[in-house]
Amino acid sequence: MAENQAAASSSATVATTLGNSVIPLVNKLQDIFAQLGSESTIELPQVAVVGSQSSGKSSVLEALVGRDFLPRGNGICTRRPLVLQLEQRKGKADGRDQEWGEFLHLPGRKFFDFDEIRKEIQAETDREAGGNKGVSDKQIRLKIFSPNVLDITLVDLPGLTKVPVGDQPSDIEARIRTMIMSYIKRQSCLIIAVTPANSDLANSDALQMAGIADPNGHRTIGVITKLDIMDRGTDARNFLLGKVIPLRLGYVGVVNRCQEDILRSKSIKDALIAEEKFFSSLRVYNDLAEHCGVPQLAKKLNQILVQHIKTVLPGLKLRIGEALASVAKEHASYGEITESKASQVALLLNILSKYSEAFCSTIEGKNETMSTTELSGGARINYIFQNIFVKSLEDVDPCEDLTDDDIRLAIKNAAGLKSAMFVPEVPFEVLVRRQIARLLDPSLQCARFIYDDLIKMSRRCMVSELERFPALRKRMDEVVGIFLRQGLEPAETMIGHIVEMEMDFINTAHPNFVGGSKAVEMAVQQIKSDGIAAPIASKKDTGDPQKLLNTTRSLKSQTIPGMQINGIFPEQGVRPVVDVPKTALAVNRVGSAWGIPSIFGKHHDKCTSVGECSTSQVFNEPVHNPERGFSNMIRLRQPPSVLKPSETHSDQEAIEITVTKLLLTSYYDIVRKKIEDSVPKAIMHFLVNRTKRELHNVFIQKLYRDNLLEEILQEPEEISIKRKRTTNTLRILEEALRTLDEFPVEVGTVEGGYRLSTDPTGLPEIHRLPFPAR
Incomplete structure (x- = not known):
């Protein structure tokens, strides 16, 4: 040895x-x-x-x-x-x-x-x-x-x-x-x-x-x-x-x-x-x-x-300094051990206040930890309103899913037994309500989007103390979820009322609504530019748009009560009844009272007019003549179960369809702008601003209870282990920094690397660099 x-x-x-x-x-x-x-x-x-x-x-x-x-x-x-x-x-x-x-x-x-x-x-x-x-x-x-x-x-x-x-x-x-x-x-x-x-x-x-x-x-x-x-x-x-x-x-x-x-x-x-x-x-x-x-x-x-x-x-x-700062921050997040009831109450109130403040700051864009890589908080809510909700409504065609045949059928059905002389009011209202109803679903979806974002936002509002108390975090998430759902329900109800109000009253007197003869004029110009003839005054006319325009202006100047101009009634009342010239009802001696030639083989020479022939005389003609048999009888084909008009559009129908589309587009745009303004206001009032105002009070009501303190402020075992670990690490890093302070060397001019000098020992020397020029 x-x-x-x-x-x-x-x-x-x-x-x-x-x-x-x-x-x-x-x-x-x-x-x-x-x-x-x-x-x-x-x-x-x-x-x-x-x-x-x-x-x-x-x-x-x-x-x-x-x-x-x-x-x-x-x-x-x-x-x-x-x-x-x-x-x-x-x-x-x-x-x-x-x-x-x-x-x-x-x-x-x-x-x-x-x-x-x-x-x-x-x-x-x-x-x-x-x-x-x-x-x-x-x-x-x-x-x-x-x-x-x-x-x-x-x-x-x-x-x-x-x-x-x-x-x-x-x-x-x-x-x-x-x-x-x-x-x-x-x-x-x-x-x-x-x-x-x-x-x-x-x-x-x-x-x-x-x-x-x-x-x-x-x-x-x-x-x-x-x-x-x-x-x-x-x-x-x-x-x-x-x-x-x-x-x-x-x-x-x-x-x-x-x-x-x-x-x-x-x-x-x-x-x-x-x-x-x-x-x-x-x-x-x-x-x-x-x-x-x-x-x-x-x-x-x-x-x-x-x-x-x-x-x-x-x-x-x-x-070592960076590690010390990081560990100190982690250690602070675990907090101190709280045993007395007073300290637990103070800690709970502090956590609830900090969380509520963090939530409101996130919505208002004042959070210190806001993201720099994506939209978050209030900016995200604003994006949903403007770039998703409003833009989606503006991109929708007011006449989408509404074909020309749909409009033509609506007009004919509204005319009933008579042929419509002008665009009736009933089909316009039916069709415009149908289009307004389509605004309900996207409005409700917008409210749901904001609700989902508020839920995600609440879970991202991390208060450092909450890491110590997972039970409290779970309870707070439950309270926030219930509270937001309670705000979503009246918001959705209000949105439904807004859409229903627009459907219940079609305000054709709105100053921005294109009604009266203006819609007809626009339709005539549109059809004229497309090269389509569209007569409306009489089927005998050649379809000159100018005649249609003159007819419309003439009708507009009349003051017949209840006259309908392009779907708009100036006065409430009965539809106009135009006097029919008696000559139009003149009966040919060889015809019936409706001008139809008799096909039954009898003539009423003494009846020169409808007034001169009694009703019984007109209808007492037998249905058939047994003597003549049934060889000349005209038989009608059975009407189909689903009856539709002919596929070809008349010139008058083309005008009616175009006018209806103009009226629908005009009124739909009015309602759309109202919805774009009212729906975000309803969501902000019932959901977002309500949460900002009342969240802290709701936390106090639901969680500030003596019987809950022990449960929600219970630390899991792993938190205690982490606190001990970080305490030990802090001690070690602080000791390391003190040790570094004991080093007697000057290091301000030392550069990484060495070079062999001419020293006979062959030992390396430190590179020494001059101070950089300023």
């Missing part, structure tokens, strides 16, 4: 004089963040050792520590990442040095026997990765205290392998590469790329991966092992000088114990003596003392790590 301690002391003596208080503070940070385990996202400066399987990584680490403590054997030995933290401790007052190790997974237990440390590493590896060469990315953290080590943290990573063995999966190479890359890609990590000298440096897996993770070479140190077993006549001089593959931080050559030496229990002291003898005895390495030997590697690592810490320190402070 004494020999090992002496050997370790000699390996660290060269570098201990360069020890700096910076690295112990980093190690202290490692201890602090180790308490967080996998929850820690802070990247602390560390050194990762990368190399292919059996490249000599473990031997390099043991040489730096000065003790045998890593698993050895054939094949892959390092199967889990080993985070090795070395901490220099003073020897005891009696002069005896004391060394021990501690594992994070076994807190409080000290291992003074390094063989036991090796066994524990092997056992912990098997527990996680299995006993048959399996690999795991779960760390093993080991801390070694010794007066013979430099303060440094190293990570021994599994060696790169290509052929799976044992329980290793077929993609073992890809998995190990991914694991290694997750460490060395961090800007806070220095890379020790270990390559055996008896292999081709150009094909080094370690240098290849380091080149990917650190393309500028600011963080990579090359270590060349097994120089003593190179082919005779070859040497690694050009490798060490960086003439084959240049590295900014250069190379260090080492000679470690081989497997035979380990089996023969060759001490590290003897190995270091043999290494020194090897380099001094070969003339090719005589002048490369600063590039050769484990002591030089320790010295170089120490200095590079100190400078690397200076580089990453500002960013480290920033990240």
